[in-house]
Amino acid sequence: MINSIKKILKKKKKDKRIKDIFKRLKRYQKMIKFVYQNKPEGTGHAIMQCEKFLKGSHFLMLLADDLIVKKNCSKEMIVLHRKTKGSVIATKKVDRKTVSRWGILGFKNKKKNSFLINEVIEKPKLSEAPSNYAIIGRYILPKKIISILKKQGRGKGGEIHITDAIKTLVNRNEKFYGNIFKGKYVDCGTLEGFINSGIKILKYK
Ligand code: G1P
Numbered sequence: 001m002i003n004s005i006k007k008i009l010k011k012k013k014k015d016k017r018i019k020d021i022f023k024r025l026k027r028y029q030k031m032i033k034f035v036y037q038n039k040p041e042g043t044g045h046a047i048m049q050c051e052k053f054l055k056g057s058h059f060l061m062l063l064a065d066d067l068i069v070k071k072n073c074s075k076e077m078i079v080l081h082r083k084t085k086g087s088v089i090a091t092k093k094v095d096r097k098t099v100s101r102w103g104i105l106g107f108k109n110k111k112k113n114s115f116l117i118n119e120v121i122e123k124p125k126l127s128e129a130p131s132n133y134a135i136i137g138r139y140i141l142p143k144k145i146i147s148i149l150k151k152q153g154r155g156k157g158g159e160i161h162i163t164d165a166i167k168t169l170v171n172r173n174e175k176f177y178g179n180i181f182k183g184k185y186v187d188c189g190t191l192e193g194f195i196n197s198g199i200k201i202l203k204y205k
Contacts, residue, residue, distance in 0.1 A: 033053050035049035035050055035053075036049070037049065040159060041159055041160060042154075042155070042157075042159030042160040042161050042162075043061075043063070043159075043160075043161060043162040043163075044149045044152065044159075044160035044161055044162045044164070044165055045149075045159065045160040047061065047141075047145070047146065047149060047162060048146060048149055048150065048160070051146055054143050054146075056143070057142060057143055058081065058087065058140050058141060058142050058143065059140070059141060059143060060074060060077070060078075060138070060139070060140050061137075061138070061139045061140075061141060061162070062074070062137060062138050063137025063138070064137075064188075065137070065187075065188040065189045065194075066090075066136050066137035066138065066185070066187070066188070066189070067185070067186040067187075067188060067197060067201070068090070068136065068138070068181055068183040068184065068185055068186070069183055069184050069186055069200075069201065070182075070183045070184045071181065071182040071183035071184075072183070073090055073138055073179070073181040073182075073183050074138060076113075076179055076181055076182065077090060077138060077140050077179045077181075078140070080114055080177055080179050081140045084175060084177055085175070086174075086175030086176060086177050087139070087140055087141050087142055087166075087169075087174065087175065087176045087177070088139070088140040088176070088177050088178075088179050089105070089117065089135055089138070089139050089140075089166070089176060089177070089178055089179065090135070090136040090137070090138035090139070090178075090179050090181050091105055091133045091134060091135060091136060091178040091179065091180055091181075092133070092134060092136055092180065092181065092185055093132055093133055093134075093180075094132055094133075094134040095132070096126060096129075096132045097126070098134075099123075099124055099125075099126055099129040099132055099134070100123050100124060100125060100126065101123065101134075101189075102123065102134035102135060103120060103121070103122045103123070103134065103135035103163040104120075104121050104122075104123075104124050104129045104130060104131060104132070104133065104134055104135070105117050105119065105120055105130070105131060105133045105134075105135060105178050106118050106119025106120070106121075106130030106131055107119075107130075107131065107133065107178055112180075113179065113180045113181075113182070114177050114178060114179055114180060115133075115177065115178045115180075116175065116176075116177060116178075117170055117176040117177065117178055118170065119167075119170065120135075120163055120166050120167045120170055120176075121163075121167070122155070122156060122161055122163040122164065123156065133178060133180075135163065136181070136185060138181075139162070139166075141162070141166075142169070142174070145162075145165050145166070145169060148165040148168050148169065149162075149165050152164055152165055152168070186200050186201065
């Protein structure tokens with residue numbers, strides 16, 4: 001990756017912004033490790049590939065096609081994790097008609113910006129959805145979720161879903177909190193969303 005960026009840099013010698021990004025990337029280079037999925041095997045499978053790199057009791061997972069801009073959602077989640085010592089999932093209210101596109105959360109003890117999760121269901125029918133609060137792809141998860149994933153079979157679409165492992169832990173009364181984030185969500189998960197996201201991000205810069 002660094003080599004291809006060097007090529008771009010040569011062409012855009014005077015672009016200070018690109019130079020600054022490159023400097024930052026170089027600083028992080030040693031800290032970034034890659035793992036691979038050669039075919040779509042699900043979010044749970046992706047986490048299993050990372051096992052040897054995960055240190056500590058919890059880790060932060062971000063899905064690349066869920067952008068949240070304007071306010072730092074990960075920071076909000078870390079604050080909630082530190083306060084509650086529980087796991088945290090980013091969430092926002094979505095149009096009821098779209099619940100079957102998302103993981104959907106059931107909850108109790110709702111406060112202004114958070115709630116305690118008591119149900120999780122991946123892409124439910126409207127009639128099965130416990131609410132219209134959707135999982136947005138940012139999670140603070142306990143490392144022990146890996147042992148659940150190892151025993152878990154494949155779910156919808158033949159993939160190993162993190163949502164199914166979260167459901168197992170919620171059913172065991174492990175504390176999971178929904179963080180109703182303050183930032184602006186930019187959906188890149190559909191073709192239309194992907195195209196629009198580039199335009200929107202330019203506007204927010
Ligand atoms: C994934 C998750 C889903 C979540 C969604 C957010 O689904 O499995 O729970 O609501 O990301 O974008 P995917 O979009 O990969 O089908």
